Amino acid sequence: MRKSHSHSNRRVPRTTRLDEQFREEIAKLLMKGLKDPRIGFVTINRVEITNDLSYAKVFVSVLGSDREKASSLIALRNSAGFIRTYLGKALKIRKIPQLSFILDESLDHAMHIEEILAELKDSGEL
Numbered sequence: 219m220r221k222s223h224s225h226s227n228r229r230v231p232r233t234t235r236l237d238e239q240f241r242e243e244i245a246k247l248l249m250k251g252l253k254d255p256r257i258g259f260v261t262i263n264r265v266e267i268t269n270d271l272s273y274a275k276v277f278v279s280v281l282g283s284d285r286e287k288a289s290s291l292i293a294l295r296n297s298a299g300f301i302r303t304y305l306g307k308a309l310k311i312r313k314i315p316q317l318s319f320i321l322d323e324s325l326d327h328a329m330h331i332e333e334i335l336a337e338l339k340d341s342g343e344l
Contacts, residue, residue: 233267236309240265240274243308244301252300256293258286263322267315274315277322287321294319 245262259281267274278294280287294301298317306314338344 233269233271236267236271236311237265239309240267240276240305243305244276246308247301247304252293252297254293254297256289257297258282258290260290260294261325263325271313271315274317276317276319278319279322279325291319291321 241262241264244265248257248260248262261279261281263277263279265274265276276294278291280290282290298319302314302317306312335344
């Protein structure tokens with residue numbers, strides 16, 4: 219008989235499924251358009267919801283300058299209440315977590331590394 223260990227950081231299947239549903243629904247809403255001109259070209263990379271459904275971190279990448287990124291992030295944060303209402307209706311669940319929008323710059327970092335590798339290859343150093 220195996221002992222079951224409960225770890226607070228272990229993802230339960232329901233929240234893992236909800237992570238993806240939230241990502242898809244928020245992306246759909248952004249494609250339809252939130253009526254905020256400050257929101258630029260935003261990609262929802264991933265969503266991480268706590269097991270108790272209290273909080274959700276929404277990791278986004280924004281195409282554009284630092285100013286455009288900041289502007290989009292502010293607009294998303296200001297729209298969090300509207301987005302939560304939309305998610306509640308779209309997913310038909312009562313408890314919608316507080317949303318935190320976080321700029322995910324891992325894509326920018328990866329692109330920068332690719333540029334450096336290309337330069338090294340072109341110069342014959344790689």
